[in-house]
Structure formats: structure tokens, C-alpha cells
Amino acid sequence: MNDQATRPADTPLYPIREVSRLTGVNSVTLRAWERRYGLIKPQRTPKGHRLYAREDIERVERILQWLNRGVPVSQVRELLDQPETAETPTPAAGDWPGQRRLLISAVQALDLSRLEELFNQSLALYPVPTCLAELWQPVVRQLEESWGEQLGDVLQRRTLETFLRTRIGTRLLHANPLARGPTLLVMPLPDDPAPLWVLLTALAASDCGYRVHLFDAPLPCSELPLAVERFQARAMLLASGKAEKAELVRRQLPRLAEQLEVPLMACGPMARIREADLEGTRVELLGDDLGEAMENLQARLPVR
Template sequence: MSDKANPPGDTPRYPIREVSRLTGVNSVTLRAWERRYGLLRPHRTPKGHRLYAREDIERVERILQWLHRGVPVSQVRELLEQPDSPANTRPGVDDWASQRQQLIAAIEALDTARLDDLFNQVLALYPANVCVEKLWQPVLSSLEERWDDRLGATLQRRTLEAFLRTRIGTRLYHANPQAGQTQVLIAPLPEADSPLWCLLAALLISEQGHRVQLLDASLPLQELNLAVERLGADALLLTSGKAEKLDLVRRQLPRLADQLGVPLVLCGPVARIRATDLAETRVTTLGDDLPAAASRLNALLTQTSHEGA
């Protein structure tokens, strides 16, 4: 089937993979919105393939606007049927607050079965950037405060890391062969004591259609250039939840950026804390808001691709 199919006498229709590409919402989520909540009603071919009109794509964009404002997906249909709803309309129930509480409870109880249910459920109903913005990043910020000098904190952290390493690694394994040609190498900086920032960044960048090579342990800085070359990376993304040493930030990272033939970018707290120190270098800081950082990286990769064409 071509990327765009036009049934006779009808407006242009798009297959689900093209709608996914245009909106950033994966096919599993689009199907869940249709089946569970009736948010979409695509045309069906005689063989059962879904075809979407331009109006359906605009509807997906409106759904995303409500989700980014914190409206639970279960309440969106009612709002869509009132297109003139005031901009300050708010949901009656903060579903995200409830999910954050459930996720924190599962992590603290080391309940990996419940954790698995929550992980799969939310990613089936929401785009990855919404999941990270509304659920995972707030939860991690809350846990970081709770984990300070608390008995059992290291066990909780390592259990969560192992869980996300497996689940996100599996998603990357299946997504990479279907992704575009652009590849991003992701690794933590030397003082990062956790791969959590790397893992969530990898999830977001993969969802944008890029191939991801994830290293969840830091490499010696002198080997990163070799890794980029051998792995054929189009960008190197380094993460850390800490400020990192001043010499690394002011001298070693700028030197590495000058040596690389691809963009060197930072995200996580290190990017926010050290933005001023790196302002006059070739290192690009993306901040510690992961969805926004992934969006900026996507724009940078698009720009670099166009310049190289």
C-alpha cells in the first residue's frame, strides 16, 4: 500500500503508519484510542486496513492538545464534542496524580508485576512524550528526594533501573529496524550514578523515529569519539543528573565536541546547571525537561540532515 491512498470520490486517506509519522502518536496508541474510547473512526478497506482522512489527523492533534494540558484520555471525547469549550476548561479528575501515586507505590514496594502493568498501560494510551512529562519525570524527581540517605533507596533505584533497562531495551530492539537512517548514540557522563536519564531519553528519541544506540554505563571520554565513528552515530547525547566536574565541562567536553564530526548534546540536570559554562562552545545543551530536550534534538538532527544533503 502506498503512503497515501485515495478511495474513489473521497478525500485523501492516509494509512495508520503515515498518521503515526505525521502526529508522533504510535500505531498502538491510535488503535487504543479507537477501540477503548471511540476517539477516532477511521475508514476501513475491504481487507480491514484503517485509512484516515485529514480531519482525523486534525482530531489527533486536538486530542494531543488536551492530553498535554493534563486531561485524562477518558475525558477527551466529551471535550472534543464541544469544540468551542473555553481554553481554561480543566478536567474534573487529575488522573495523572493518581497514576504518579500508584507508580511510586509500586517502585517503593518493589512490585515489578504492578510496575509492568502501569508501564504498558500508560504507553498504550499516551504518546511517550506525554508519559514522560506527566508521569515518569515527576515521579523520578519525587523519588530522588525520597531516596536521599534512606535505607532501601539503593535497592529501589537499582530495581527500577533494571526494569526500565529491560522494557525500554525491548522497545528499542523492535523499533530500530523500522526507524529512519538517523542514529543517536546515548551514554551517561562519568559522574552519573544512574542510567535513568539515558533510558527515558532513549525512549523519547526512539519514538521520534530515530535509531538509538544506548550505552547505559559511561565510557572513557577518549573512547566516545571512537564509539561515534564505529557505530555510525549521527549525534552523541550525554546525560547526567549531576553537575559533573568543572574540568570535564569546561575543557574536556568542548575538546570532544571539536573532534567529533557530529553534534555533541547534553540533557538532564547537567545541561541546566552547566549551560552558562558551555555557552561559547560547540556543545549543545538541551535542558532537563526531557520531552523538550528530545524535541530540540529532533530539530537539530533535521537541520543537520538538510545541511548534509
């Protein structure tokens, strides 16, 4: 248990910003875990600032392990508080299927207040990689498979696009000045009717510590070397939920990769669909899944 009274007086203590850096869990989520669920109990300074011991940090890491196994945050405390010698139970199915249904319903109903609530709740209670893997990626995939030529499909797509552009753009605005990683240019490809994958990619890259310059509309290929130079970018990351035209994939992108002085990378469904077409070129495919893509990105361009 997290019992302050049992800690030695000389136990090192860490402010919330350092705990966030060490664990990858943002400070908003750490506070929510404390206030709403009692998962952690940091000490307080006379002015009320939180201070965390090493045991608190280890507890946060155990919380992440349970969340990544699909346990709802509301059920984690009873698992953490079991004796260490007790057999670890198989976690119950998480609440993600229900959250996905709620999110899809909110998009289909154009319910912006519900969409806002679900967005804020997911990112307050769970780390960004978990939210993307369990909620946002599956929902975007399902919606894109269902959208066609029916009345209202374009309206749903544009509503979700506008919502995510505003919310993720705000997060980038606050995160970029604090980012310790290299600068990335993140942008869509021409055939994607709405930059949903680009927006999710930007969120994932920012969470990894990169400084992200997001373009939510494609630039002409002739302008991209200038953009790299002016923004002092260390890589260009393209994302698309569509296959994209053969001419672009087979000729223009490989030619662009030869011209750029930084890596040209791609992720999202296009990276899976066009893998064979780009094999042997200098275009680096990071993967379809954003979690895998971020791992490959960090291996190629580490965040110092």
C-alpha cells in the same frame, strides 16, 4: 462526529502506519483510543485493516490538544463531541498526580507487576512526550530527591533502572530498523549512579525518529571518537541526573567536543546545573526538560 456514512466516496483514506507518521501517535495508542474509549472510528477494509480519513486525522490532533492540556483520556470524548460553536470549557485537572503517586508507590514497593501495568498503560494511551513530561520525568526527579542512604534506596533505584532498561531497550530494538532520522549515540556520564535520565532520553529521541544506539554505562573519553566512526553517528548525546565532577565538565568534555567530528550534546539536570561551566565551549546544552531538549535537538539535527 466521525460518521463514515457522510463521507464522499472519493475521500482519501490513510492506513494506520501513515496516520501514526503524520500525527506522531503510535499505532498501539490509536487502537487503544478506538477500542477502549471510542475516540476515533476508522473504516475497515474487507480484511479488517483500518483506514482513516482526513477528518480522523484532524480528530486525533484535537485529542492531542486536550491531552496536552491535562485532560484525562477518559474525559476527552465528551469534549470532542460538543458542537463547534459551544464555548470550550476549561479542562478538569488531569489524572497525572494520581498516576505519579501510583508509580512512585510501585517503585517503593518493588511491585514489578504494577510497574509493568503502569508503564504499558501510560504509553498505550498517551504519546511519549506527554508520558515523559507528565509522568516519568516528575517521578524520576521526585525519587532521586528522596533517595539517600536509607536501607532499600539503592534497591529501588536499581529495580527501576533494570525495568526501564529492558522495556526501553525492547522499544529501541523494534524502532531502530524503521527510524528515518540520523543515528545518535546516547550514553550516561560517570557520576550518575543509575542511567535513568539516559534511558528516558533514549526513549524521547527514538520517538522523534532518530536511530538510537544506547550505552547504559559510560565509555572512556578516548573510545568515543571510535564509537562515532564505527556507528556512523551524526551526534553524541550525553545525559546525567547529577552535577558531575568539575574536572570532567570543565576540561574533559570541552576537549572531547573539540576532538569529535560531530556535535557533542548534553541534556538532563546536569545541563542546567553546569550551564555556566560549559558556556563558551563546543558542548551544546539542550536543556533540563526532555521535551525542550528534543525540540533543540531537532532544530540542530533535523529528522528528514
